[in-house]
Amino acid sequence: MIKQTAEIFELLSKGGFISSDSTDPHIRQLYNQIDGNLTELYEHYASINFFLESGNEYYYFARRETRAELERKLEIAMRWIDVLDFVKTYDNAFAPGFRFQPSDILVRLKLDVELKEKLGGLKKYTGKEKQDEILEKVLNDLKRDGFIELENEITSTYKVVAAFNYLEELVTCINIPEETQNEIPE
Template sequence: MELPNQTAAIFDRLAKGQFISANSTDPNQRLYFQLLTQHESAFSEFFNQIDFKLHRGDGYYYFSRSKSLKSWEDKKDRVERYIDWLDLLRNWRPKLGAGYQFSFDELLADIQSHAKLKRKLYQFVPRGHPDSLADSIRTWLRQLERESFVEPIDKGEQYQVLYAFSYLDHFIQQLVIR
């Protein structure tokens, strides 16, 4: 089977460690998800040949590698970061999940008024860098965006949680269970 023209774009996104989510506001991502779903076995076979394993979650796809190029220290740091992010988000909105929408102002107001949330934020976005609480939250939201867990809508002041967020939940549950 011949793979779609978008194969290179799909590979580029997944190879960077990003997710492709069905509920993305980006039409290209939705198309990539649809193509991956329609031709999953062909994509899996193709990517396996270049040492990438295609995984499907509930509404998202991602890559893993059998021989990771990253060190164990990098992996440990990433896991710790995911735990911190999930901890803050679950303390902020316990039922937060895929499809949930929130505004920057709502998040800022809640973190400003809850010392516990502010402490959690400063565990992974150091105080003073950036200069204000609002800048720290924007920095964190950009990190969540880069990892494909949230996406800005409405000119960046509104955000939507993507299906890939359930990867965090599942990943952390696997750590807790074991």
């Protein structure tokens, strides 16, 4: 078994991601370890009911869920969909490799009514009232869950990493049948 099995488990079991383009060289090394030993690691973790899954340049754990857990995850997915909508409204190029500073988003909020409304919609998830506090909470959540990384503390520059593809794939896999697309919910 590879040396980093426990370390990989520690990161992924908390709902994190290991991305190929992480700003942390150690995370990139873990990605390469998984990539080179995927079958062995999959079997090892599956024996304890964790399923090592791969996305577009990232790895994560999946588990068999109860109905209550699925409902909770659907609520979380709805939050991430709203966050994705917000960041794509800020800049449609917001994807792996994209770099940004929170101060740039705050400046855009003063000029872009749609962006301001979408940030306001995130208030319900953050428990914050002020724009800068809502944005800070959203960015901290993105960072905590491994979708962005702080690349430069001095300039507060963040980098979007490959795990962000997971959010985009989440939205892409939502299938709304054509006959219900134009229906108004009751």
